[in-house]
Amino acid sequence: EQSAETFRYESDITRLRSLVIHSLYSHKDVFLRELLSNANDALEKLRLVSLTDRSVMSAGEGNVTIEVRLDEESGGKTGLLVIRDTGIGMSKEELTKNLGTIARSGTSEFLKKAEEGQGVDGNLIGQFGLGFYSCFLVSPTVRVSSLPPATSSNPDPIQYTFVSSSTGDSFDVFPDPRGNTLGRGTEIVLKIGEEEKEWLSTQRLRGLIDKHSTFSTTFPIYIKERQQVPVSAQSLPTDDDDQLNDDLDTDAQSPAAATSTVVEEKWVRVNDKAPIWVRDPKDVSEEEYKDFYKALTKDESAESLGWSHFKGDTGSGVSYKAIMYIPAQLPKDFWQKMTSGINNVRLMVKRVFITDDLGEEFMPRWLSFLKVTVDADDLPLNVSRETLQNNRFLAQLQRILVRKALDLFTKLSIDSPEKFKEASKLYGNALRIGVLEDNKDKLKLAKLLRFESTRSGYTSLEEYVENRKEGQKQIYYIAGVGERAEDLARSPFVEKLKARGYEVLLLSLPSDEPMMAALDKFMGMTTQDVSKKGLKFGDEDEHEAEKKELEAQKVAFKPLIDWLKKDLAGQVSDVTVTNRLVTSPCTIIVDSYGWSANMQRIMAAQTD
Numbered sequence: 284e285q286s287a288e289t290f291r292y293e294s295d296i297t298r299l300r301s302l303v304i305h306s307l308y309s310h311k312d313v314f315l316r317e318l319l320s321n322a323n324d325a326l327e328k329l330r331l332v333s334l335t336d337r338s339v340m341s342a343g344e345g346n347v348t349i350e351v352r353l354d355e356e357s358g359g360k361t362g363l364l365v366i367r368d369t370g371i372g373m374s375k376e377e378l379t380k381n382l383g384t385i386a387r388s389g390t391s392e393f394l395k396k397a398e399e400g401q402g403v404d405g406n407l408i409g410q411f412g413l414g415f416y417s418c419f420l421v422s423p424t425v426r427v428s429s430l431p432p433a434t435s436s437n438p439d440p441i442q443y444t445f446v447s448s449s450t451g452d453s454f455d456v457f458p459d460p461r462g463n464t465l466g467r468g469t470e471i472v473l474k475i476g477e478e479e480k481e482w483l484s485t486q487r488l489r490g491l492i493d494k495h496s497t498f499s500t501t502f503p504i505y506i507k508e509r510q511q512v513p514v515s516a517q518s519l520p521t522d523d524d525d526q527l528n529d530d531l532d533t534d535a536q537s538p539a540a541a542t543s544t545v546v547e548e549k550w551v552r553v554n555d556k557a558p559i560w561v562r563d564p565k566d567v568s569e570e571e572y573k574d575f576y577k578a579l580t581k582d583e584s585a586e587s588l589g590w591s592h593f594k595g596d597t598g599s600g601v602s603y604k605a606i607m608y609i610p611a612q613l614p615k616d617f618w619q620k621m622t623s624g625i626n627n628v629r630l631m632v633k634r635v636f637i638t639d640d641l642g643e644e645f646m647p648r649w650l651s652f653l654k655v656t657v658d659a660d661d662l663p664l665n666v667s668r669e670t671l672q673n674n675r676f677l678a679q680l681q682r683i684l685v686r687k688a689l690d691l692f693t694k695l696s697i698d699s700p701e702k703f704k705e706a707s708k709l710y711g712n713a714l715r716i717g718v719l720e721d722n723k724d725k726l727k728l729a730k731l732l733r734f735e736s737t738r739s740g741y742t743s744l745e746e747y748v749e750n751r752k753e754g755q756k757q758i759y760y761i762a763g764v765g766e767r768a769e770d771l772a773r774s775p776f777v778e779k780l781k782a783r784g785y786e787v788l789l790l791s792l793p794s795d796e797p798m799m800a801a802l803d804k805f806m807g808m809t810t811q812d813v814s815k816k817g818l819k820f821g822d823e824d825e826h827e828a829e830k831k832e833l834e835a836q837k838v839a840f841k842p843l844i845d846w847l848k849k850d851l852a853g854q855v856s857d858v859t860v861t862n863r864l865v866t867s868p869c870t871i872i873v874d875s876y877g878w879s880a881n882m883q884r885i886m887a888a889q890t891d
């Protein structure tokens with residue numbers, strides 16, 4: 284290694300590396316997921332390059348695979364864990380830059396979060412592009428050798444090696460003394476010491492790959508397995524399997540018989556099942572859907588409230604298969620930065636990952652939380668985002684996803700009311716914004732909303748309409764952002780309606796009032812803010828006597844009303860005698876088209 288060059292890590296990297304190691308020590312197994320995800324990325328990049336330059340595949344190796352193997356040392360007490368891919372590889376400069384510096388913008392944000400003690404979980408590591416450093420969780424040193432494919436601009440690439448230890452602030456890069464042994468791609472060698480020997484089990488590794496990577500990795504992953512094979516296997520009777528197994532069992536237990544077996548190594552494909560989204564939903568278990576969700580979110584504890592697995596045709600001849608999830612948790616700042624939703628739709632073409640950045644405009648913002656995987660069959664593999672945007676496919680796909688999301692919420696409301704209640708808490712505001720912004724789906728969406736009311740703690744508009752009193756033509760509501768339902772119920776606007784046996788919706792979300800105004804009509808009834816003009820009782824006929832009394836009062840109080848109108852001129856637009864109130868002597872109401880006091884408070888808060 285005479286020609287080794289030594290580089291200093293960027294100062295942040297040393298900090299980040301130790302942060303990763305210290306915050307993830309109890310989730311060490313993420314290292315394998317991260318390394319396999321990098322191998323997968325490298326193969327995807329190769330596939331993309333090969334679309335315009337076939338030679339990258341044919342030169343050297345044509346296969347695109349990931350291999351995992353264990354080389355035992357000291358009689359199995361320690362060993363080397365080798366992860367190899369035939370992907371895009373890295374040149375000397377790329378090894379230095381990609382593994383020694385961080386070009387990602389979120390890093391300082393990550394450092395701040397982590398140092399403030401906000402849980403740094405495996406999820407963050409993946410999000411912030413720190414995956415590679417997780418190899419130091421299990422290994423004191425890492426050696427990365429890499430060889431990019433030969434191309435016309437780089438016809439004679441050289442294999443370089445990067446070596447670093449988990450401590451220290453520098454790394455070495457040098458031409459690989461073994462020469463170009465890789466053919467193409469990257470090989471990562473981790474030194475597994477005695478204290479980490481749990482990783483020296485093929486079975487353990489296989490289990491981890493099954494758990495984390497079968498869903499997210501579409502390229503074949505092979506693991507080298509060692510099997511005890513009887514020497515005379517061929518001569519044993521093959522028509523009696525039970526007999527054969529019995530023989531093997533006794534062999535394993537009896538040292539005298541050990542001479543009749545040898546250790547045979549062979550590569551075994553781990554992720555041999557078709558990806559979950561292309562399979563028939565009938566053949567996918569609930570467990571598999573849950574695991575897929577964890578793999579998608581790169582978060583072991585992630586859960587969803589429900590999912591939908593469907594296939595179809597966009598109408599322009601593109602058939603697709605898709606899985607959509609409603610997350611059970613969202614990042615704390617999700618709604619502040621709606622942009623965090625832009626990576627939630629992963630587009631694949633014939634199982635090959637194309638993009639998870641279809642642009643902020645792709646999903647309506649009120650559905651930006653959905654996690655979707657779509658695999659299209661009939662798009663060209665080299666579609667770029669630009670061509671996609673001019674493609675009718677995306678517009679049609681968006682329509683389909685919105686419709687499917689509404690169906691999924693509806694199904695949840697029928698099949699699992701408890702989960703739907705949770706969904707209402709998490710996404711109630713989003714669905715209301717949907718009513719405001721999505722005129723086409725407004726009524727379907729309105730059916731999914733749940734409200735507190737004077738009748739029950741949790742009602743839908745359909746139930747409200749069902750429970751209306753005879754003759755009632757308005758859906759009554761009162762809105763007060765952040766107020767408690769029982770306080771809203773005590774408002775003088777509500778008391779008379781309640782006394783007459785009408786139900787009033789008690790709305791406390793910021794989006795409630797504008798949503799109700801935008802909704803305007805539902806199942807033939809108009810929405811009516813009880814604090815505004817225009818309130819009508821449906822039972823006026825029943826109360827003939829009351830009506831007569833109101834007329835009499837109007838005459839009796841005319842002098843007072845006239846005086847008030849004069850005295851308050853310029854401050855109010857009208858003064859009338861009303862039968863709205865029961866115990867309060869008077870109230871101030873807003874014109875039908877004016878802003879309610881609630882809305883005025885919202886607007887005032889927004890201009891601050």
Ligand code: ADP
Pocket residue numbers: 317321322324325368370371372373381382409411412413414415416469
């Ligand atoms: P991220 O994958 O989020 O970019 P990582 O820390 O996991 O962050 O990897 C850093 C970078 O190192 C990658 O972006 C990639 O350029 C490079 N890299 C890592 N592993 C490989 C690999 N097996 N083949 C090619 N490049 C790799």
Ligand code: MG
Pocket residue numbers: 317320321412413414415
């Ligand atoms: Mg990575």
